[in-house]
Every structure is written in C-alpha cells, then in structure tokens.
Amino acid sequence: MxxxxxxxxxxxxxxHIVELLRNGPxxxxxxxxxxxLNQPQTSKHLRVLSESGLVEVKPRANRRFYQLRTQPxxxxDDWLESFRRIWEDRFDNLDEYLRKLQAQEKLAGEKE
Structure with a gap:
C-alpha cells in the first residue's frame, strides 16, 4: 500500500492536488x-490518486468533487512515526555521548 x-x-x-485538497473538497x-492544467490531465492525475486510495469522489449534480481520504x-503517518522514534532515540544517544565527551574534556583540562 x-x-x-x-x-x-x-x-x-x-x-500539489493532495495539498490543495487539504483545505476541503x-x-x-x-x-x-x-x-x-487542462481538465483531461487533471482527471488523469485524480484517477491515479483515487486508485491509490488517497482521494475519493463525491458526485454533486453534474459535477464530481474530490476529497482526501484520511485512512491511507x-x-x-504511523509508518513514518516508527522512523521518527528511531531517529529520536539516536539523537538522544548522540546527546548523551557528546555530554560525556564534554565532561571528559573538562576533566582533562582541569588536570593540566
């Protein structure tokens, strides 16, 4: 998916279409x-977005309105969150490592 x-x-x-649809249908x-864009190009892009599950179409009278689907x-976002947690853990470990290095440098400077 x-x-x-x-x-x-x-x-x-x-x-850009997805960004436009953030504000509503x-x-x-x-x-x-x-x-x-011309209408046929736009319709082609909307078909791809619809087939991917990102948008859905709601007919109103003789017009078709597209809106974002929240589920996909x-x-x-859930999938990306797993990467955020990994990077946050790595940055936390880096911060801890840098604090230790600074403490060691400070201690070495005091001994001189």
Missing part, C-alpha cells in the same frame, strides 16, 4: 484552474 501511495505522490502535480475544474494518510 505504501508503495502505491509513494508512487502516486512522486508526481509533482499529484502532490474541490471539483476537477477547480483543481485544474488552480494548477494551470494515517497509515502513512
């Missing part, structure tokens, strides 16, 4: 206008 999401977001226009025409983004 993550691979599909990353592949969908790797294309800059699709990433938009029609294909509104997305196309804001990105300066939450799953992606």
């Amino acid at each position: 993550k691979e599909t999401i990353f592949n969908a977001l790797a294309e800059p226009n699709r990433l 938009l029609s294909v025409g509104e997305i196309a206008e804001q990105l300066g 983004l939450m799953e992606l």
Whole structure:
C-alpha cells in the first residue's frame, strides 16, 4: 500500500492536488484552474490518486468533487512515526555521548 501511495505522490502535480485538497473538497475544474492544467490531465492525475486510495469522489449534480481520504494518510503517518522514534532515540544517544565527551574534556583540562 505504501508503495502505491509513494508512487502516486512522486508526481509533482499529484502532490500539489493532495495539498490543495487539504483545505476541503474541490471539483476537477477547480483543481485544474488552480494548477494551470487542462481538465483531461487533471482527471488523469485524480484517477491515479483515487486508485491509490488517497482521494475519493463525491458526485454533486453534474459535477464530481474530490476529497482526501484520511485512512491511507494515517497509515502513512504511523509508518513514518516508527522512523521518527528511531531517529529520536539516536539523537538522544548522540546527546548523551557528546555530554560525556564534554565532561571528559573538562576533566582533562582541569588536570593540566
């Protein structure tokens, strides 16, 4: 699932669409206008985002509105959180190591 999401977001226009949809649902025409794309290009990008599970479409009258789906983004955030914890632990260990080095240098300087 993550691979599909990353592949969908790797294309800059699709990433911009996701960023636009953070503020709420938009029609294909509104997305196309804001990105300066033609409607067929925009529809193609939206189809990829829909197939990846990132967006869903809600028809209203004769227009189709796209909105973000929270579930895949939450799953992606959970996956990224595991990396955040690893890096936080590593930075904590580095801080501890640097404090020890500073204490040793201070002690060595006092002995001289």
